[in-house]
Amino acid sequence: MTQAPQANDAPLVLAVPSKGRLQENATAFFGRAGLKFVKASGERGYRGTIAGVEGAEVAFLSASEIVAQLASGAAHLGITGEDLVREQLSDADAAVEMLTPLGFGHANVVVAVPQAWIDVRSMADLDDVASTMRARHGRKLRVATKYVNLTRRFFAEHGLADYRIVESLGATEGAPAAGTAEIVVDITTTGATLAANALKVLDDGVMLASEANLVASTRAPWDDRARAAARTILSRIAAEEEARTVREIRARLDLDASALAALTERFGARLPFGAPAAGAPLTLHCPDKAVFALVEELDRKGADDITVTAPTYVFRRANRLLERLDARI
Numbered sequence: 001m002t003q004a005p006q007a008n009d010a011p012l013v014l015a016v017p018s019k020g021r022l023q024e025n026a027t028a029f030f031g032r033a034g035l036k037f038v039k040a041s042g043e044r045g046y047r048g049t050i051a052g053v054e055g056a057e058v059a060f061l062s063a064s065e066i067v068a069q070l071a072s073g074a075a076h077l078g079i080t081g082e083d084l085v086r087e088q089l090s091d092a093d094a095a096v097e098m099l100t101p102l103g104f105g106h107a108n109v110v111v112a113v114p115q116a117w118i119d120v121r122s123m124a125d126l127d128d129v130a131s132t133m134r135a136r137h138g139r140k141l142r143v144a145t146k147y148v149n150l151t152r153r154f155f156a157e158h159g160l161a162d163y164r165i166v167e168s169l170g171a172t173e174g175a176p177a178a179g180t181a182e183i184v185v186d187i188t189t190t191g192a193t194l195a196a197n198a199l200k201v202l203d204d205g206v207m208l209a210s211e212a213n214l215v216a217s218t219r220a221p222w223d224d225r226a227r228a229a230a231r232t233i234l235s236r237i238a239a240e241e242e243a244r245t246v247r248e249i250r251a252r253l254d255l256d257a258s259a260l261a262a263l264t265e266r267f268g269a270r271l272p273f274g275a276p277a278a279g280a281p282l283t284l285h286c287p288d289k290a291v292f293a294l295v296e297e298l299d300r301k302g303a304d305d306i307t308v309t310a311p312t313y314v315f316r317r318a319n320r321l322l323e324r325l326d327a328r329i
């Protein structure tokens with residue numbers, strides 16, 4: 001049984017991107033879940049709280065610092081890119097639990113070569129280039145990247161060994177033109193930066209398809225107070241997520257139990273409030289994709305006043321996010 005949270009327990013630390021590509025989307029994401037950040041004044045805005053949530057502190061950090069704080073246990077929960085988790089943590093599966101992808105911050109980590117290399121389309125072709133360079137000129141292929149670990153792993157999987165990494169912490173795509181490397185490994189979304197630098201992605205050169213994730217630390221001090229705050233936060237996030245993908249359908253229609261069961265089964269719907277009493281309206285929750293097919297079926301069965309709404313939140317006892325967290329801490 002869980003104890004009542006103690007006031008002197010450590011609070012939950014939620015790490016949120018404070019700059020860069022993920023910041024705006026992360027704040028909007030929590031906002032939709034009814035979680036509003038309040039910046040602590042006088043602390044230069046690096047710390048804050050969540051309006052109406054006891055026992056939680058917000059740390060505003062860069063996406064990469066968030067990974068470090070989750071790994072050390074200084075933060076309990078954080079939003080960051082999967083690319084950074086995979087790059088920065090060699091023991092990601094032990095240190096953190098990826099609770100859920102968030103549907104924003106999509107970007108691919110890719111191997112890109114000069115467009116002028118018209119015969120080089122695959123990692124196997126690149127391997128040939130690297131071997132030839134080594135044999136003919138005694139030089140190793142230079143790869144500019146900040147994704148050192150992901151690159152080593154991916155190249156090893158493709159049996160490519162004749163290369164050298166040139167660590168790059170900015171303007172990586174410019175390295176081939178500047179003459180500091182032959183090829184690059186970098187992150188891309190639109191491909192505009194690669195194109196502007198006359199680079200192309202190899203056909204099998206997508207190392208990782210990344211997006212922003214809600215990530216939990218297994219090493220943070222999960223006192224009862226932090227657990228209680230996590231419960232509040234994750235139940236709101238799950239309630240918003242469930243609501244976003246569900247439609248509520250109400251209708252005037254009398255069906256017997258077996259017809260109702262067949263209907264819910266066929267459309268992946270639920271009866272959130274059970275079978276209606278005689279004469280009472282029928283209420284269904286169905287996946288948004290199934291809504292019109294279900295409406296048409298209700299119509300065929302003689303229903304009237306079929307009313308479809310999108311709920312704001314659906315709080316359910318079964319919470320996938322909490323279950324994932326509870327399994328790890």
Ligand SMILES: Nc1ncnc2c1ncn2[C@@H]1O[C@H](COP(=O)(O)OP(=O)(O)OP(=O)(O)O)[C@@H](O)[C@H]1O
Pocket residue numbers: 019020021022062063064080081082083084105106107187188189190210211212
């Ligand atoms: N087009 C993109 N380029 C880079 N990162 C992207 C892109 N789209 C989404 N991301 C995600 O955003 C994360 C943070 O990148 P961003 O460049 O915004 O951070 P930053 O705080 O500016 O850090 P840095 O100074 O190291 O770039 C990336 O690791 C990746 O997960």
Ligand SMILES: O=P(O)(O)OC[C@H]1O[C@H](OP(=O)(O)OP(=O)(O)O)[C@H](O)[C@@H]1O
Pocket residue numbers: 170171172173186187188189190191192193194
């Ligand atoms: O495929 P695209 O849509 O063109 O995006 C890719 C570019 O965006 C990122 O840089 P960012 O703007 O974050 O600058 P940074 O290198 O200073 O992080 C990334 O490092 C690429 O250079």
Ligand SMILES: [Mg+2]
Pocket residue numbers: 020
């Ligand atoms: Mg950046």
